[in-house]
Amino acid sequence: MALFGTGAIKGLMVTLGYIRRKPFTTQYPEDKLEQSPRFRGNTFVWYEERCTGCATCAKGCPLGIIRIVTHPEPHSQVGSDYHVDVFDIDTGRCMFCALCVEVCPYDALHMGGDFEQASYGREDMVISVEDLKAMPKKPRTQFRPQMEMIGHDGKDELEEHEAGRWSL
């Protein structure tokens, strides 16, 4: 064992070395850190035009918190066109695992990047179809490698045709 006290002095020298380092922390509400393009935030981006109302996302959700109600459009061929009446995502129970985004076969649902979604009640945390339509269309690249290929970093708005696969 070393001479008593030398270890503590060595430790303090390390501490002293920190004087000339920049702080690692940020003052949160004023300074915000950048999230990576794949970041899974607490919101969703939904392209109404791309969605067929197939409800694969509702089946893929481990918690079963997506509720979808559709009706067929009049004057269209059977099964070709459905209108989405209800698209509720209960984000109060959501764990933002993005499995719903992964399974969506038409690239209609994407993760959004916002994370400051505090509210006063659980009812306010349910995202309805109107909320989804109104949300800024800034999809994150989670499960959408084609967006990474076009250099999208999750901060810009994307049009409906840009959010899909190459073949579409």
Next chain:
Amino acid sequence: MQSPNQPNTVDSPDYDIEPVLLNLGPQHPSTHGVFRIRTLLDGEEVVDVEPVFGYLHRGSSKLAEERSYTQVITLTDRLDYLSGMTNNLAYVRAVEALAGVEVPERAQYLRVMTAELMRIASHLMAMGFLINDLGAWVTPLMHMFREREKVLDLFEMICGARITFSYMRIGGVSHDLPPGFDAAVNGFLDDFEERVAEYEKLLLENEILVSRMKGIAQLTGERAIECSVTGPNLRASGVNFDLRKQAPYEVYDRMNFDVPVTQNGDNWDRMWVRLQEMKESAKMVRQCMADLPDGITRTEADFFIRPPVGEVYSAIEATKGELGFYLVSDGTIAPYRCGIRAPSFINLTVLRELCIGWKLADLIVNFGTLDINVGEVDR
């Protein structure tokens, strides 16, 4: 008991005190979650210890029975919330063994790399909280938290989440590496080597740490094997057992790494083994990034996969020890049974004998060096 005509004074040599029952936790800062230890104290000395758990029980095994195999991955994130990647890995390996799914080589490398990064983060937390419990309030903990944040940033780049990764998938991993990841991980590793040297300077020569931990609560190798202790706790007791070496999975057989083993099995060794393992993990991450082959990262496996009827037990060396999943399939989309061998839970077996005879302050340290994660203990 004292007879009434004998005055109970401190001066009388044969004074007699009844042991005191003390509840440590469930809301105690040193219990790392919601964990309760009932201790019987004779003065400062611990006479008996009884861990009481179940405060964080979420019924993961039962929940798994009503979810499809892919959806269960999200539950495994929450077992040991400090090492989600290794939990994911242990689970998907069990499903792959059950369904006979091949994993592409690139995905295997990515799995090893993320698992080793996770080991760094988890061991950092184990050491940070241990020193926190020793009384060096939050300063060393913040040093460790800083490095862990960088690892979590890397994970955020790969899979978009910082704690609940759900990165592994049946038949590979969910994402390939993002652009710019090479530079980020190499920057972290260069920095990390410097930081580990700093930790060694701060910790290994600190007289307080040495006198509080050396020779305290020794666990012999035989007793550790008898109690099924695994992970760094076992290797600190002189038993060279590491599933990464003994039963290599993924591409661990191609990795150059040493398994640190020490002989004393005391608190000091348990901390020292973790410190050395972090260095080895950093080496492995470097090697993975250098050897990373090209190719696909995921084979096509159905989201609602239906493995054939059968059962499987598959284990990996997770950060806390041998983490195993026992799955029974009845041919439907959900597992019929999902049993979890949680290393934290089984390592707790030795807590009682480690603490008896030592002081109450040592109990906190013994508990810290065992590196228990309550999320995994209660499941």
